[in-house]
Amino acid sequence: MECFSLLRSDVPAFIDHLGGFGEVVAPHSKGEVSYTFEVVKDSSQVILDYNRTLLPLKKMFLPPVETMLNFSLKDASFTPVEIEISPRLFFGVHSYEMQSILRLDHSMLSGKVESNYFRRRQSSRFVGISFHPDEFHFSESVGITIEEMEGFDLFLNEIEGDFQVYVLSKNGAALLKGFEYIESTNPEVIEGRSFKKKIRYHYNRLPRVFQYAYNSPIWAEVASRCVGCGACTLTCPTCFCFDVNDEVTVTAEDGMRQRSWDSCMLAAFAEVAGGENFREKTSNRTRHRLFRKFKYITDEEGLPWCVGCGRCTAFCPAGISLPDIVNELIGEDEKAQLPRSVRV
């Protein structure tokens, strides 16, 4: 693996150089304390040290609201919306975020291919960056280290303020071509970046814990604090559920079919015709959310469908922590294995 050193002060020039490939999307500041992925207009505005963006990078492949087709009521006809493909480069992506895209690839491209996702996913390049875990990141517990480089073309590993650039693919090498401010160096192991939040068990033990957790009293306890706003699922990088809606314009002659992100934490999600709801209580919905991350898909794919970005916890106004729920389930599971006489 080739490795180059890159000074922090040369990063804006590097981003400008990458602009030669296509549109560059990178983290920017948003609001008072938040971050967001945006198209780079001024490379000096790109943020290199950020904890997490408000919405995951998913929004670039599955937009929050997307028009699928335009229709006309006059002659009952419709035309699908064609997506234009332009090469895009995603800069400053954290390892868990990249892993979430790989998981989405699996969800969207295996079996019947989601064509809009596929078009947007084509000709994209990823330049990763290391991060300093805050109190919410727990990706190591789901098998994703800070330096996990799968999926990236280039990876910037921070070392004493500056960066080591790893070249991970032919595409990555091509991106570096012609950029002068780098020097060949030897990759170093970087110490001292540890995760503060952890799930107590290795992730491959979690499906078994969840197998016996369906009727746990913990779900109702969590539901008593949950107000059902849906922030956890709407900011989750691996959630992909959506709702479809037809909007008719005020002329009542034409309209469009839109798809927008939905959330299984919302009461209306599992409501069906006639007003029946097969996940009526918040506790049912909380349980479903976690089972989707650690049991249902994991049973089939062998990987947790949670990447440990910590968004659901960081953005929960009620302060409900996903790793804490998992740790509580683990504690309950351990207690259940003790002899009956010592269980309290």
Add this chain to the structure above:
Amino acid sequence: MKPKVAFFDFTSCEGCQLNKLNLENDLLDILKHVDIVEFREAMDDKADHYDIAFIEGSISSPSCVERIHDIRRRSSFLVALGACAVSGGVNAMKNLHPIDQVRETVYGDDKYLFATLPAMAVSAVVKVDYEVRGCPMTQQDFLKLLIALVLGKQPQKYNSPVCVECKLKENECLYNRGMVCLGPITRGGCDAICPSFGQFCTGCRGILDNPNLSGMLDLMTNHGISLDEAKKRMLLFNANEVQL
């Protein structure tokens, strides 16, 4: 034949009607679909029968009750327009105080001259077919309902919180800016217009079905306001909807 549409006001600021006249870009399109036959703020004409009657304002006096019964009898569809008509809105705050005290505060010694009732939703008195929520409702929301009725479709109902639209717009959560927002338990459909401009949600579109009120009060007090203040915020628009 185009459906005959009318607008009526009860106890309210009349803003929900007035903002129909601000639909300048769409008015001509609207008039292609419907005939407006009665609208006190815009015209003098009256009619005997209405296909769609839009009612603004809450029911808060015996004369209101009489009038709304009369309108209902002469209407095919009746739509409650805005927070006051849907739930009583801010008017319903008076229901939290003894009615005698309220009358005295407003009318002083002349209180016996003015008959009054607790502020009620229109649906507390007559059958309401559809509702457009908000204080005021967004024009888009009103147009969507009107077009759905014109096309003979069921208008969309909202039972998802404001947070959904707010998150999809990638707004920074106002709780992260030190504000206390009612978005998590307030019915959406407003495109999260207030939080998008940095104003916390005051709950004007009403509280969701089956809300976790105790969880919400905990959440609000955990973000630095007193229980009293939290309850007041919740009751501002929803005194008839929540019991605290």
